[in-house]
C-alpha cells in the first residue's frame with residue numbers, strides 16, 4: 306500500500322484538467338504496456354468535472370482498449386439522472402465516436418436484479434470475478450490501473466459510509482447498501498479490498514465545504530470512522546485537492 310501524496314491546484318476547474326491530463330498519461334502507458342486499461346469512475350460533481358475535462362480531447366484517449374467500471378451506484382431505474390452512469394453518459398460517453406472496450410454498469414433497480422439490491426451487488430461481483438478472478442480479494446495483482454473517487458463531507462467514499470457494515474467487508478468484492486444516510490437509501494458499492502486492488506487510487510476533492518473532512522480523514526487511520534483514509538493504491542495514492550479543500 307502506498308502513502309498519500311497530495312496534489313493541490315488553485316480551483317476545481319484547474320483540478321479537473323490536471324486529473325484529466327494525468328489520466329490520459331496513465332491509461333496510455335497501461336495500454337502500451339499491457340494492451341488494456343481498467344479504470345473505475347466516480348460520480349459527484351468532481352467525477353463529472355473530470356469527464357467533461359477529458360471530453361475536451363476525447364480522441365487522445367485509447368477508448369477501444371479501455372474498460373470502464375464504477376465504484377458505486379445508486380440503485381435507481383435505468384436512465385435516472387441521479388445514477389452515476391447516466392451522468393457519465395451525459396457528460397461524455399454518449400459523445401464518443403469510438404466505443405470503449407467495456408462499459409461495466411452496476412445494476413439498475415428496474416433491470417435484471419428486479420428490485421433486489423443484493424442481487425445487483427452479486428451480479429457486479431460476478432462480472433468483476435470474470436474479469437479478474439481471485440486477484441481482487443487477495444490483493445496480489447493490481448486489477449485496476451486507476452480508481453477514481455470523490456469524498457463526501459462525512460468522509461465517505463464510493464458508498465462506504467462512516468460506521469456502516471460495508472466498511473468492514475473483506476470477503477466480498479461488492480456490497481449492497483440499504484440504509485444510505487444520503488438518498489437514495491439503496492446503493493451498490495465496491496468494498497475496500499476491491500478499491501485497494503488498484504495500481505493508483507485518486508481521491509478528488511474540491512471546495513471549502515470539504516476542508517474539515519479532508520483534515521479529519523488525513524489525520525485518521527480508522528477506515529470505519531473515516532472511509533476516505535482507507536483507500537490506497539498499490540503503487541500510488543493521490544489526493545487531488547483544490548486550494549479550498551486543502552486549507
Ligand SMILES: O=C(O)[C@H](O)[C@@H](O)[C@H](O)[C@H](O)COP(=O)(O)O
Pocket residue numbers: 347348349350351352455456457458461462463464487488510511
Ligand atoms: O454518495 C453520493 O450520493 C455522492 O454523489 C457522493 O458519493 C459524491 O460522489 C461525493 O459526495 C463527492 O461529491 P463531489 O464530487 O460533488 O464533491
